[in-house]
Amino acid sequence: MSDYGLKINNTKSEIQIDSLYSNYLLEKTGSISSLNGLSTVSIENNLYPPIAAIRPTSNSTGVCGVFDVSYSSPYYTGVRFFGGKEGAGAVGTCSFDYKIFTLKKELITSSNSDYGLRIRDSLGNLVYHTLSNSLKILETGIATIGSTYTHSSYTNPYYIFSPWHSAVVCFAPGPPMPPMPIYSLKSGLSKISSTSIQMKWTTCAVLGVDRIGGANSSGSTVNLILCE
Amino acid sequence: MSYGLRVYNNKGEEDLTLVDRITRLSYISLQTASAGNSGALPQISGKLTGIFSVPVNASINQSAHMISRSGTTLSWTTYSFSTKLRKWIYPATCVNFCFSYT
Numbered sequence: 001m002s003d004y005g006l007k008i009n010n011t012k013s014e015i016q017i018d019s020l021y022s023n024y025l026l027e028k029t030g031s032i033s034s035l036n037g038l039s040t041v042s043i044e045n046n047l048y049p050p051i052a053a054i055r056p057t058s059n060s061t062g063v064c065g066v067f068d069v070s071y072s073s074p075y076y077t078g079v080r081f082f083g084g085k086e087g088a089g090a091v092g093t094c095s096f097d098y099k100i101f102t103l104k105k106e107l108i109t110s111s112n113s114d115y116g117l118r119i120r121d122s123l124g125n126l127v128y129h130t131l132s133n134s135l136k137i138l139e140t141g142i143a144t145i146g147s148t149y150t151h152s153s154y155t156n157p158y159y160i161f162s163p164w165h166s167a168v169v170c171f172a173p174g175p176p177m178p179p180m181p182i183y184s185l186k187s188g189l190s191k192i193s194s195t196s197i198q199m200k201w202t203t204c205a206v207l208g209v210d211r212i213g214g215a216n217s218s219g220s221t222v223n224l225i226l227c228e
Numbered sequence: 229m230s231y232g233l234r235v236y237n238n239k240g241e242e243d244l245t246l247v248d249r250i251t252r253l254s255y256i257s258l259q260t261a262s263a264g265n266s267g268a269l270p271q272i273s274g275k276l277t278g279i280f281s282v283p284v285n286a287s288i289n290q291s292a293h294m295i296s297r298s299g300t301t302l303s304w305t306t307y308s309f310s311t312k313l314r315k316w317i318y319p320a321t322c323v324n325f326c327f328s329y330t
Contacts, residue, residue, distance in 0.1 A: 137250075
């Protein structure tokens with residue numbers, strides 16, 4: 001039972017805030033332009049993993065996503081994004097906006113820090129703060145790689161998706177079967193319009209060369225979360 | 229909305245209302261590269277969740293765990309690529325976590 005702080009239930013009698021579970025709050029927002037490969041954005045040392053939301057801004061051939069999180073025990077220290085062009089072996093870039101949400105013990109103080117509402121748990125950890133925007137969910141759905149997902153009620157939202165699919169592709173051009181590149185692909189987001197998005201594959205790396213030919217992916221559908 | 233709590237920020241913008249769906253961390257577990265497992269999470273009963281398996285300090289030839297939810301149970305496993313391609317890609321150590329939202 002929550003016995004600390006303030007307990008707030010929403011209109012469905014569901015808990016929005018209490019002292020048992022911390023709310024994700026915005027730590028960092030920014031943009032990455034013309035990324036071809038990987039780029040790390042650091043966060044303050046945190047015992048809990050960050051959540052990164054992205055908003056592609058390139059044309060529809062650009063693909064982006066979150067590659068991994070940086071961890072140096074016991075802290076999470078950053079988020080690494082990937083950007084590229086749609087397709088196996090394709091070379092190109094992707095531009096996108098990002099927001100990184102974390103669980104915070106403290107916020108940077110400011111001259112206006114006496115505004116709004118702030119709630120702590122029994123250990124003194126901050127679970128909610130007015131001056132740091134909460135991660136708010138707008139819509140959820142299922143997106144299929146290669147198909148457009150339309151969200152007519154929301155314009156230019158940020159996106160989170162899971163799971164993060166991987167694929168390995170090696171083309172087979174036929175006899176005499178020369179060694180061909182082995183491509184490592186990741187599933188990512190591509191902007192179609194302000195109210196639609198598409199999951200696509202992008203080349204993450206060339207892993208080597210071989211004569212094996214073939215393609216295999218870990219899946220084709222993801223849970224898509226639209227957020228502010 | 230004409231009732232309940234509203235919180236405004238220092239710019240006079242509405243920061244939180246009772247209809248907002250905000251997120252709360254419900255579960256976290258660091259899993260080694262080869263581990264598959266499951267866990268019961270009674271705290272997510274009746275709640276919507278976002279579930280994640282995020283590679284940690286990954287290499288370009290590593291993949292995330294596949295994670296899924298059934299009722300109040302989270303399950304995760306490493307994806308097994310086809311035999312001829314398997315040598316090129318390996319599972320990553322992942323942090324599996326779940327947030328619930330109203």
